[in-house]
Amino acid sequence: GQQLNQSPQSMFIQEGEDVSMNCTSSSIFNTWLWYKQDPGEGPVLLIALYKAGELTSNGRLTAQFGITRKDSFLNISASIPSDVGIYFCAGQLPGANSKLTFGKGITLSVRP
């Protein structure tokens, strides 16, 4: 089946720093999504990307859909303590409302 690769498993940054996270796959996806999960809660959608090459921003977050359709990155600028959490990428195959395939997530820690 499809697999999404996210590494490293954990990242530690200083408050105010920028951070970039990658997600790669051997499969082509039609849609890439980035979710954030806080402990004990459900994934919250951050950014959705629908076209290869698309670059989308949501406040301090920027994400891009790779032109090969096999990768995506998420940038967080000027990190703040509430950015702490697990960041998952997810891919969606062609087909209306098909399932999401998730990466293993990256746990982000922000030192004040």
Added chain:
Amino acid sequence: EPEVTQTPSHQVTQMGQEVILRCVPISNHLYFYWYRQILGQKVEFLVSFYNNEISEKSEIFDDQFSVERPDGSNFTLKIRSTKLEDSAMYFCASAQAGRTQYFGPGTRLLVL
């Protein structure tokens, strides 16, 4: 802003017992999903549901699992005879046609 809700937030059950997890999707959404997340692991797809029937299911979704939309608002996941390895967070998600999936806060299931 409308959101997906799930009940209960936590459920503890004995191995072999039946459990029913409940979800109220966002009201104008037509596509419904169940995912699960074993502690410390990635979110995994279980089943998708549209027009009162299963659209797709994963290999995890065996004969012990079933889904139902008993009325116009609820969407349920039943596990007939729980096993220890069913312990996980179970997330419900819903979506409009061709749009992104929104997740509920999850039910933490513990099978003893």
